[in-house]
Amino acid sequence: MNKLIITCAISGAEVTKEHSPYIPYTVKEMAEEAYQAYVAGASIIHLHVRHDDGRPTQSKLRYERVMKAILKRCPDVIIQPSTGGAVGMSRDERLKPVQLNPEMCTLDCGTLNFGGDDIFVNTENDIKYFAQVIAVHHVFPELECFEKGHIDMVLRLHKKGFIKDPMHFSFVLGVNGGMTGEERDFLFLKDSIPNGCTYSVAGIGKYEFSLAELSIKHGGHVRVGLEDNIFIEKGVLAKGNRELVEKVVKIAKSYGREIATPDEARDILGLRRK
């Protein structure tokens, strides 16, 4: 079996210290959480940044500081800034970290209701705009799909030339407002992408480890992290991202799947190291 790429979403934009005291806000906390996830086996850090008081921001300067601090602790890790940011941010605000020319970033491939009454807006026009800016900066986009219609959007924009090969998908399942993360959902999405594409699965909340296991079994990749789920088991808070990554590594080992280093992840995805 191919090696497993583990992405760790260390903070996100929505979870606060009131939900879990282990959520990192400051530059130092972010670097420490990224380092712990990396030591445990994560080769990609999916990154949102915050002000010191926890408010989400897409400030280029803040990303620059956090990325530098992370690379100081783990020089070969792949950093994947978010271009999703937080609900309500403008397109150009969300795209700010791309100006730093990271190796990867996310590209959100459709609109959905997001956790109750919020709407995470990604119209076709928005996606084309994001894809163009990301391409200008030679950044490799991870195609975030929260439901099947988002995959169809990617395939349409791929045909029109806005999204290029190699395509790497991320199925983010279990958002309140998006598709659930049952086995049938995962199988439907995995079978809906073209042969030769790679994919990773991020299960939100209770779906984190069941989806991780399914993806491991089927040769896909996995994202875990406090952005997606704060519990190591039902009712028990994870004491940081490291525990979540360690749990995935344990599942992977039970299926005989080795963990990819960052350079092996680059090879699998077709990434050029910057």
Ligand code: KMH
């Ligand atoms: N914070 C969500 C509204 C991404 O990182 O690209 C969007 C999000 C997706 O987290």
Ligand code: ZN
């Ligand atoms: Zn995110």
